[in-house]
Amino acid sequence: MTALTLDRVSAGALQSISLTVAPGEIVCLSGPSGSGKSRLLRAIADLEEHGGSVCLGDQQQSALPAHSWRRAVMLVPAESAWWFETVGEHFEAPAPEVLREVGIAEDAGEWSVARLSSGEKQRLALARALTRKPAALLLDEPTANLDEDTTRKIERWLQATIREQALPVIWVAHREDQIRRVAHRHFTIDGANLKEREIRQ
Amino acid sequence: MNVIALSWWQLAMAASLVLALAACTHFARLGMGKSLLVAAARTAIQLTLIGMVLEALFAVGSLHWVALMGVAMLLLAGREVIARQKYRLRGGWSFGIGTLSMFISAFSVTVLTLVAVIGPDPWYAPQYAIPLLGMLLGNTMTGVALGLDRLTESAHRSRDIIENRLMLGDTWTVALGDFRREAMRAGLTPIVNAMAAAGIVSLPGMMTGQILAGSPPALAVKYQILIMFTIAAGTGFGTFAAVAVCARRLFDGRERLRLDRLVAG
Numbered sequence: 001m002t003a004l005t006l007d008r009v010s011a012g013a014l015q016s017i018s019l020t021v022a023p024g025e026i027v028c029l030s031g032p033s034g035s036g037k038s039r040l041l042r043a044i045a046d047l048e049e050h051g052g053s054v055c056l057g058d059q060q061q062s063a064l065p066a067h068s069w070r071r072a073v074m075l076v077p078a079e080s081a082w083w084f085e086t087v088g089e090h091f092e093a094p095a096p097e098v099l100r101e102v103g104i105a106e107d108a109g110e111w112s113v114a115r116l117s118s119g120e121k122q123r124l125a126l127a128r129a130l131t132r133k134p135a136a137l138l139l140d141e142p143t144a145n146l147d148e149d150t151t152r153k154i155e156r157w158l159q160a161t162i163r164e165q166a167l168p169v170i171w172v173a174h175r176e177d178q179i180r181r182v183a184h185r186h187f188t189i190d191g192a193n194l195k196e197r198e199i200r201q
Numbered sequence: 202m203n204v205i206a207l208s209w210w211q212l213a214m215a216a217s218l219v220l221a222l223a224a225c226t227h228f229a230r231l232g233m234g235k236s237l238l239v240a241a242a243r244t245a246i247q248l249t250l251i252g253m254v255l256e257a258l259f260a261v262g263s264l265h266w267v268a269l270m271g272v273a274m275l276l277l278a279g280r281e282v283i284a285r286q287k288y289r290l291r292g293g294w295s296f297g298i299g300t301l302s303m304f305i306s307a308f309s310v311t312v313l314t315l316v317a318v319i320g321p322d323p324w325y326a327p328q329y330a331i332p333l334l335g336m337l338l339g340n341t342m343t344g345v346a347l348g349l350d351r352l353t354e355s356a357h358r359s360r361d362i363i364e365n366r367l368m369l370g371d372t373w374t375v376a377l378g379d380f381r382r383e384a385m386r387a388g389l390t391p392i393v394n395a396m397a398a399a400g401i402v403s404l405p406g407m408m409t410g411q412i413l414a415g416s417p418p419a420l421a422v423k424y425q426i427l428i429m430f431t432i433a434a435g436t437g438f439g440t441f442a443a444v445a446v447c448a449r450r451l452f453d454g455r456e457r458l459r460l461d462r463l464v465a466g
Binding site: 045046047048049065066067068070071072074075076077079080081082083128129132 | 458
C-alpha cells in the first residue's frame with residue numbers, strides 16, 4: 001500500500017504543487033487545455049525536467065533508475081502509440097482476461113495495429129499499461145475516444161482495478177459527470193496552483 | 202606499360218561534354234544548368250589545387266605535413282557531415298561526434314592498413330597514406346552522415362513511440378532500439394551494396410583510374426579489394442560509434458528523450 005506524494009513540484013505553468021494521493025484514491029484534475037495538466041503528469045512520470053520531489057511510498061523518484069520509476073508510476077497518455085505489427089507484441093504476456101474486461105475480443109493479440117480504431121487503441125493502451133503491474137497510475141483523459149456505454153464500462157473496470165490493487169491515481173478528466181462518478185477529490189488548475197473543488201453528487 | 206599523358210586540351214574536350222549537358226538541362230528547364238556548371242568548375246579547381254598540394258607533399262614527405270593534411274581532411278569531412286543533417290545536435294555535438302568517430306575509425310584503419318598490410322617505407326609515405334585516408338574518410342563520412350541523419354530524423358518523427366515506450370517502463374536503449382538499428386543499417390548499406398556490385402555492375406573508380414594510369418589490372422584489383430575491405434571496416438566502425446554516441450546524447454541522465462537538444466539544420 002503506497003501513496004503518491006508530490007512535494008512542491010514545479011513543471012511548466014504549475015508552480016510548487018504539493019499533493020498526496022492515498023492508495024486506491026482517484027484524484028481528478030481538470031482545467032483548460034494548455035494549463036499544464038499533461039505537463040504535470042509527465043513531470044510526475046519523470047519525462048520532463050521539473051522542480052520539487054515526488055515519492056511513491058518512501059521511495060524517492062530521483063533515487064530509482066528512471067525506467068524503474070516509470071514502470072511503477074505509469075503514465076497512460078491521451079494518444080497512445082503502437083510500434084509493432086500486431087497488438088499482441090505490445091504486451092509482455094498474453095492477457096486474455098484484461099482484454100475481456102476492456103471489451104475487446106480475446107484474439108486481439110493477432111490484430112494488426114494499423115486497423116485499430118481510436119477507441120480500441122485507447123482501451124488497449126489501458127490494458128497494456130495495467131498488465132505491467134504499476135504501483136500508481138497517471139491517466140490523461142483515458143476515455144476521450146470512447147462512446148457513452150464504453151466510457152461507463154471502462155470507468156467501472158478502472159475503479160474496480162484501482163480499488164483492488166490499491167493504486168493511487170491522478171486522472172485528468174474534462175467532463176463534470178465523469179468527475180462526479182469517479183473522483184474522490186477534484187482539483188482544477190487556477191493559474192500556477194491547484195484548487196480543490198467540491199464534488200456535487 | 203606506358204601511361205598516355207593527358208594534356209589540358211584533352212580535358213577541355215571532356216569539359217565540352219559537360220557544357221553540352223548544361224545546355225540540354227537549360228532547354229529542358231530543369232533549372233539546374235547553373236549548379237551543374239558550378240559543380241563542374243569546383244571539381245576542376247578543387248582537384249587542381251589538391252594535385253598541387255599533393256605534389257608538394259610528396260616532395261617533402263615528412264610526417265608532420267602528412268599529419269597536418271590528415272587533420273585538415275578530417276575537419277572538412279566533419280563539416281560535410283553537419284551539412285548533410287536535417288536535424289543536428291546543439292552545441293557542436295554533431296560535429297564533435299561525427300569528427301571523433303571518423304577520426305577513430307578512418308585513422309586507425311588507415312594506419313593499420315599502412316603498417317600491417319601495405320608496408321611502405323616510411324609507413325606514412327604520403328603517396329600511400331593520403332589517398333588511402335581520403336578514400337576512407339570520404340566513405341566513412343557518407344556512412345556517418347547517413348547514420349546520424351536517420352537517427353535524429355526518426356527520433357524527431359517518432360517521438361510519440363519513443364516516449365510511450367518510456368512511459369511503459371522500457372529503458373532508453375529499448376525505447377530507441379529499432380531506430381538505432383535502422384540508423385546503423387542506413388549507414389552501412391552503401392558500402393555493402395558497393396561491395397556486392399563491385400566488378401559486376403561497375404568497375405570501381407579507383408581501380409579504373411589505376412588501370413587508365415597504366416597499372417596492370419591484377420595489381421589494380423588487389424588494391425581495390427584492399428580498399429573495399431578497409432572502407433567497409435572504417436565505415437562500419439565509424440557509423441557504429443557515431444550512432445551510439447548520438448543515441449546516448451538524445452537522452453539525459455533520467456532517460457528522458459531530449460529533442461530540445463536537436464536543432465533543424
